[in-house]
Amino acid sequence: MEATQIRMQDYPGVGPARDVWLLTHDPLRDLADGEVAVALDTISIDPGMSGWITNKRSYMPPVKPSGVMRAFGVGQVTQSRSALFSEGDWVTGFTGVQTHGVYREAALRKIDASLAPPQKFLSGLGMTGYTGFFGMSDIGQPKEGETVVVSAASGAVGSIAAQVAKAAGARVVGIAGGPEKCAYLQSELGLDHAIDYKNCNVGDALANACPDEIDLYFDSVGGETLEAVLGLMKYQGRIVVCGAISQYDDFAGAKGPSNFMSVVTHSLTIRGFTMRDYMHRIPEAIEWLVPAWKDGRLKMREHVVEGIENFPDAYEMIFRGENHGKLLLKVGAPS
Amino acid sequence: MEATQIRMQDYPGVGPARDVWLLTHDPLRDLADGEVAVALDTISIDPGMSGWITNKRSYMPPVKPSGVMRAFGVGQVTQSRSALFSEGDWVTGFTGVQTHGVYREAALRKIDASLAPPQKFLSGLGMTGYTGFFGMSDIGQPKEGETVVVSAASGAVGSIAAQVAKAAGARVVGIAGGPEKCAYLQSELGLDHAIDYKNCNVGDALANACPDEIDLYFDSVGGETLEAVLGLMKYQGRIVVCGAISQYDDFAGAKGPSNFMSVVTHSLTIRGFTMRDYMHRIPEAIEWLVPAWKDGRLKMREHVVEGIENFPDAYEMIFRGENHGKLLLKVGAPS
Structure with a gap:
């Protein structure tokens, strides 16, 4: 055949x-x-x-x-x-x-x-869903009332991560490109704030949306967004990094954040991961994701x-x- | 007066x-x-x-x-x-x-x-000693047999950090500038390997000194050394960052590591800190440092x-x- x-x-x-x-x-x-x-x-x-x-x-x-x-x-x-x-x-x-x-x-x-x-x-019930689930719930560990920022928040990984943070009681600010995606973040996913990075200054918009600074950032884009967030992180804040799509097409010229020193001055923790860290725990993700999706609480x-x-x-x-x-x-x- | x-x-x-x-x-x-x-x-x-x-x-x-x-x-x-x-x-x-x-x-x-x-x-019994002590023992948590790299290892912070890692049974590679400092690392502090960054290619020297890759890096210099280390980190390795002396005199132009993506691909954890995180725990540091110094086990x-x-x-x-x-x-x- x-x-x-x-x-x-x-x-x-x-x-x-x-x-x-x-x-x-x-x-x-x-x-x-x-x-x-x-x-x-x-x-x-x-x-x-x-x-x-x-x-x-x-x-x-x-x-x-x-x-x-x-x-x-x-x-x-x-x-x-x-x-x-x-x-x-x-x-x-x-x-x-x-x-x-x-x-x-x-x-x-x-x-x-x-x-x-x-x-x-x-x-949402596959690798990208598991990535958003474990990255947010196991590494990020959002707490009630915390300010959580999610980049690529309408995407396959970010949308799950954002909804997991919402379910934990956090105030969630999503970043996405274009009005359609931003409308989706607020009306469908129920996020508290949506930032359209294609039509504003992300640093200014984040500062407005996060007056109490950022407790937790779920990063899957890297680049300038990561830089903008680093300048607004709370003391002892956490950053979960699951990729850097903005730089995937230019690995050789990829840049680290120029304000990397914030990691020291604000006692930040940055944790990178891929799903290979969690292959043995996939059933935990399915156990949370499937009922949440069936109930309509989780959108994908x-x-x-x-x-x-x-x-x-x-x-x-x-x-x-x-x-x-x-x-x-x-x-x-x-x- | x-x-x-x-x-x-x-x-x-x-x-x-x-x-x-x-x-x-x-x-x-x-x-x-x-x-x-x-x-x-x-x-x-x-x-x-x-x-x-x-x-x-x-x-x-x-x-x-x-x-x-x-x-x-x-x-x-x-x-x-x-x-x-x-x-x-x-x-x-x-x-x-x-x-x-x-x-x-x-x-x-x-x-x-x-x-x-x-x-x-x-x-060694002051803030810099406490910084080396908490950064290595509490954040880094070196384990017996692990490969630990310490930059600025002959310095006030690094020398304490390196000796804490040695005391935990780790294999410790120190980086310092010039033959006098490197001799001090090996003969006085008893480190396993010393790299003179002023007289070699740090990346090559690290690759030679760390054939099994790096479990833990204690960073107080940032810059090119951090880049070299990032390329040699073990899967799920840890990086403790307590400063970036190589870039202190050029904050505005400070660069993040260009291979920052290793954080994702190798599931690394980076934790920054300053002593303000540990002010309430200073007695723990004194309890360890003073007897070690009096016994001659700890050099400063x-x-x-x-x-x-x-x-x-x-x-x-x-x-x-x-x-x-x-x-x-x-x-x-x-x-």
Whole structure:
């Protein structure tokens, strides 16, 4: 059977370059013992992908030239030589950007499609949701009445983080780009204040929105926003860093905050993390997220691009901030 | 009675400028109730002073133009209208750079001059010693067998931090400038490895000295050393930041580490602090430091400049790293 893949031809220079990507059609190989064939339904498009196609030391090895592009995906088992999986099971894992794939059983996790539509397991009920959940609840530990600032607050990670802080009783200020996203933060997510970084001076807007300074900042953008926040942090404040999307496309020239000394003068704690720190605790996230979503207390939205051939567009879209909600690529047959 | 003071005329521009300082001779004012007159013996010269003469938001308000320059000092009470202090008591506190001063009783703390020579209470048994002690033991929490890197390791703070890590059983790599300081790190402080940042590539030297990467970095210099260390940190490593001497003279142009993203990719924790976080716990530091020093297990050395008129030289010396040991200014009569 023929499958379709997106491969990375070679490492891009600085910035995403379209000629990095190659659409190929290779037959699916036969299964060995302990392997499973999966028809993919949906692929997750994440800012972290730019790190995976950067040939330098990071939290996981980069994609190899000519290799299928790494991605999370969900799909259904079509054939199994594993005792752990049966035909029809819904699974997730690092499936790569492809329509069909063969995987070792250890590379996949079953998902319970009776809980929610499968694509939710790539959104609020998936890695990005878990990232927002653990980053805010376990590292950030927001307390009632604290002022919490969340950047990229309408995004896949930030929207969950912001809602977790709200649920803890914090006063939450969200930063997002454009009036539509800011309206969403206030009317849908119920945040206390929304700052449109595309249409104001973020430092001034933050100072207005946080007259008592900032107890906790959930950072997934870095850059100038981090600098603005550093100047407004409360004594012994906390900063959780889960990425720096504003600088992903320019790793080599990424800058640290010029007012880094605030870390000393204000006795700040900065903690970085990725989901690899929490893989063993995923059930805790599901236990909180699923009922909150079912009750309507937790909002999550997805922005779905159709067709594997549109991967290069979707990849660029996320760095331009054009998606509204978790960006997904539907690669399976329309359902 | 006439006293002699060093005053800050006005805020300097970038970098220490000699015309910032003014030597004045003003009579000592009469004591009000609850006040104490002190003849100062020794003044502490600290890198943090540059922050105190920078007119921007920091952990304490800057010195006011024409005001006596802020400094820690030790001296002896010559007159008291406080029930808490008697003539002859040794005291310490923010005394300012002057030969004599009048202070409110709340601004002073008694020191026990029977434990050690008074100047030690500005060195290893004073604020810098406490800073090294709490920063390493309470924040850093080194464990047996861990690789710990200490910058400015021959300095007043770093030398205590390094010895606390050694006492905890860690493998300690010290960074200092020049062969004399590096010899001191190994022969006197017993560190496992010393790196002379003035005579090698720090990144290469660190990579050689830390083949298993770095568990814990005690940073008091920032700048390029912090960048080099960030590239070598172990997964979930810790960084304690207690200052950034390499950038104190250029606050406006201070840079954050360009590889700040390592905080995310390696799940690092960065914690900044100053002694104000630990003022209530000083007795714990004394309890550990005094017996360790008396037994000879803990080494501390001072570099004493004589004469209040030499304050401007001493102030510049610390930013050039020319002092060997805690830099002190003797302002009292020769003892």
